[in-house]
Amino acid sequence: MFEFMQQSLDSAAQRAPAWLQDWLRDGRDRWEASTMPTRKTENWKYTSVQALREHFAPAAAGARLLRESDIDLPQLVGSRQVFINGHHSARLSDSELPDGVSLVRFGEASTAQAAHIRQYLGSAAGEAGTLFTALNDASLAEGVFVEIAAGHRVAQPLHLVWLTTNQGEAFSVNQRLLVLCGSDSSCAVVEQFAGVRDANKAFTNGVSELLLARGATLEHYRLHQEEGSDLHVGGVYARLAEQSTFNSFHLGLGSELKRIDVVVEHCGQGAHSEVNGVYLPRGSEHIDYHTCIEHRVPDCTSSETFRGIIADEARAVFNGRIHIHRDAQKTRAELSNKNLLTSTRAEVNTKPELEIYADDVQCAHGATVAQLNENALHYLRTRGVSRTEAQSMLSFGFINEVIDTVRNAALRDYLRAMLARRFARDPALTRPTA
Amino acid sequence: MLKIDNLHASVEGQDILNGLSLSVKPGEVHAIMGPNGSGKSTLGHVLAGRPGYTVTAGTVEFLGQDLLALDTEERARLGLFLAFQYPVEIPGVSNMEFMKAAVDAMRTQRGEEPLDAVSFMKLARETSKAVDLDPGFLKRGVNEGFSGGEKKRNELMQMMLLQPRLAIMDETDSGLDIDALQVVARGVNAMRSAQRSFVLVTHYQRLLNYIEPDHVHVLAGGRIARSGDKSLALELEAKGYAWLENEVA
Numbered sequence A: 001m002f003e004f005m006q007q008s009l010d011s012a013a014q015r016a017p018a019w020l021q022d023w024l025r026d027g028r029d030r031w032e033a034s035t036m037p038t039r040k041t042e043n044w045k046y047t048s049v050q051a052l053r054e055h056f057a058p059a060a061a062g063a064r065l066l067r068e069s070d071i072d073l074p075q076l077v078g079s080r081q082v083f084i085n086g087h088h089s090a091r092l093s094d095s096e097l098p099d100g101v102s103l104v105r106f107g108e109a110s111t112a113q114a115a116h117i118r119q120y121l122g123s124a125a126g127e128a129g130t131l132f133t134a135l136n137d138a139s140l141a142e143g144v145f146v147e148i149a150a151g152h153r154v155a156q157p158l159h160l161v162w163l164t165t166n167q168g169e170a171f172s173v174n175q176r177l178l179v180l181c182g183s184d185s186s187c188a189v190v191e192q193f194a195g196v197r198d199a200n201k202a203f204t205n206g207v208s209e210l211l212l213a214r215g216a217t218l219e220h221y222r223l224h225q226e227e228g229s230d231l232h233v234g235g236v237y238a239r240l241a242e243q244s245t246f247n248s249f250h251l252g253l254g255s256e257l258k259r260i261d262v263v264v265e266h267c268g269q270g271a272h273s274e275v276n277g278v279y280l281p282r283g284s285e286h287i288d289y290h291t292c293i294e295h296r297v298p299d300c301t302s303s304e305t306f307r308g309i310i311a312d313e314a315r316a317v318f319n320g321r322i323h324i325h326r327d328a329q330k331t332r333a334e335l336s337n338k339n340l341l342t343s344t345r346a347e348v349n350t351k352p353e354l355e356i357y358a359d360d361v362q363c364a365h366g367a368t369v370a371q372l373n374e375n376a377l378h379y380l381r382t383r384g385v386s387r388t389e390a391q392s393m394l395s396f397g398f399i400n401e402v403i404d405t406v407r408n409a410a411l412r413d414y415l416r417a418m419l420a421r422r423f424a425r426d427p428a429l430t431r432p433t434a
Numbered sequence B: 001m002l003k004i005d006n007l008h009a010s011v012e013g014q015d016i017l018n019g020l021s022l023s024v025k026p027g028e029v030h031a032i033m034g035p036n037g038s039g040k041s042t043l044g045h046v047l048a049g050r051p052g053y054t055v056t057a058g059t060v061e062f063l064g065q066d067l068l069a070l071d072t073e074e075r076a077r078l079g080l081f082l083a084f085q086y087p088v089e090i091p092g093v094s095n096m097e098f099m100k101a102a103v104d105a106m107r108t109q110r111g112e113e114p115l116d117a118v119s120f121m122k123l124a125r126e127t128s129k130a131v132d133l134d135p136g137f138l139k140r141g142v143n144e145g146f147s148g149g150e151k152k153r154n155e156l157m158q159m160m161l162l163q164p165r166l167a168i169m170d171e172t173d174s175g176l177d178i179d180a181l182q183v184v185a186r187g188v189n190a191m192r193s194a195q196r197s198f199v200l201v202t203h204y205q206r207l208l209n210y211i212e213p214d215h216v217h218v219l220a221g222g223r224i225a226r227s228g229d230k231s232l233a234l235e236l237e238a239k240g241y242a243w244l245e246n247e248v249a
Helices: A003-015 A018-033 A111-120 A131-138 A374-381 A387-403 A409-422 B040-048 B072-078 B095-109 B117-130 B148-162 B178-191 B230-239 B242-248
Strands: A079-084 A087-089 A101-105 A144-148 A158-164 A171-181 A186-195 A202-212 A217-225 A231-240 A245-253 A257-266 A272-280 A286-295 A301-310 A315-324 A332-341 A347-356 A362-370 B002-011 B014-024 B029-033 B053-062 B080-083 B090-094 B166-170 B197-202 B215-220 B223-228
Touching (some): A003 A131, A003 A171, A111 A144, A131 A171, A144 A186, A158 A171, A158 A202, A171 A186, A186 A202, A202 A217, A202 A245, A217 A257, A231 A245, A231 A272, A257 A272, A272 A286, A272 A387, A272 A409, A286 A301, A286 A332, A301 A315, A301 A347, A301 A387, A332 A387, A387 B090, B002 B040, B014 B053, B014 B223, B040 B053, B040 B197, B095 B117, B117 B148, B148 B178, B166 B178, B215 B230, B223 B230
Parallel strands (some): A079 A158, A144 A171, A158 A186, A171 A202, A186 A217, A217 A245, A231 A257, A245 A272, A257 A286, A272 A301, A301 A332, B029 B215, B080 B166, B166 B197
Antiparallel strands (some): A079 A087, A101 A144, B002 B014
């Protein structure tokens, strides 16, 4: 039943460096021992993986963008690394890295670097991962290892871009990122995924592991801008040591199938996480965010806000799990998920899922599904604004509030402008609270 | 300008307006006073076409058109403006964006090009100063976290930007301190012209010390119980509403 990836797995095994071969074999064993989820699998109840049931060729090297104007990337002052169909593009990437940041591609790792990577690889995604993490392990020919040196405060963001373009047939991309934030370091990492319009169907299986050492701060962005027939099944796995701070922002434009797992493990006392996101499926698109906030130790805080606008006949799934372990006293955890349905045929399945085994905790959660506020709509119309324009203004406003939480100003402007265009708003006028 | 004839309206099945008639000519300022529950605010909402407010009988003609046949936004584009007693907060939509959309809608109606963003921002900043509102409020969400007085000034600013033919001000004076009241009065007085009319809905005579009305009406039981000139407002202030309600009953 896993034939759809057979060729890609074989190809990965040929390309992978020697030091990863056992890793791939182990991943493949786990993958082949798995069963594909069905509607009866609790974690996949509302998301069908039927779209994967076709042949995906391995992503070929040497793919080029036909027109660079096809991609609209934020101009961040920092270092950018671009991958096309999973392969690094030296031409589109910066050669310099910010001071305190090292980046190693798995295929080019020295023996010492390989040993260093192996020490950390899988430490966040290993236990928490799904069968698709096993698939990612089994396909791991190329990955990126980023390390922020202890004590370094890196002002410029590291921008990692994964683009998919034409290959002549449906193909698969395996994306893997491992970030190690040294103690008391701080930095920003932007992960961006986008497809070129009218390209072949691409199935990206992405896994990012983010490890925060004591006192580290990571500002993380994961932007899924793949649209159309593109598929993405993957996840982000973060582990937080004591006194570390993890801020994570997610954007999910819809496509044929998107399933993103976000797992944040508070493993050291005094760790704090903030995870925010917006998802915007339309047409017949499908998007599924499964988030899981693990509180394993006392005195940690977490806050999570996701908002979705579901249009046309699109479907969204949001499952927000908070798991407070027995010893995690004095935990404060908040979760909010709000959804706006702009069509009677749109659908969302939202479920907060709380498992609390400690008795001295504060935990607040809420999920809503609504249509546009009639009072606000009326108020806008009393000023001459048409119903249609008022609707798009309010829809944009609904997500604009979450965009306000984006810390990086250049990225915030980029996202606001992109989303404003999507809702036919003028970005120059939609700036938030100064 | 505005001709209301025998208007009956209900909200959630309850009759609120019971045969209200009122005629407003260009350039006139009318004050509508009355006790709580007399239908003052309902009148404004019915004229603005608020959902849930059902007209059961009567007609309203505005600038020669059948107002009740028009959508809310069409009424606004024709020149009807309602300053809300309780302006709606809309987080995420900036005040600037909101006002530009409104001004553009009016300009389009008049066959003019929309203003470019820079010209509009300049205009909006000037107008915000005229109503004594910090231009910083333009960047905030519409009415989001504004105090009562700031919301009222924001309504006034919209009125100045939209330059309506008829402005209905629903208890714009309530909850305002004397300084804010004077700002509102200055704004209205500056906009008074032979072509523009105002309907001031108010509970108190106080506002009328600053904006002199041509006509004063007292609303009771959903219809106009008495009309007069500005001296009627003073009489009400002295006697309260009870004597009128008794008269109507």
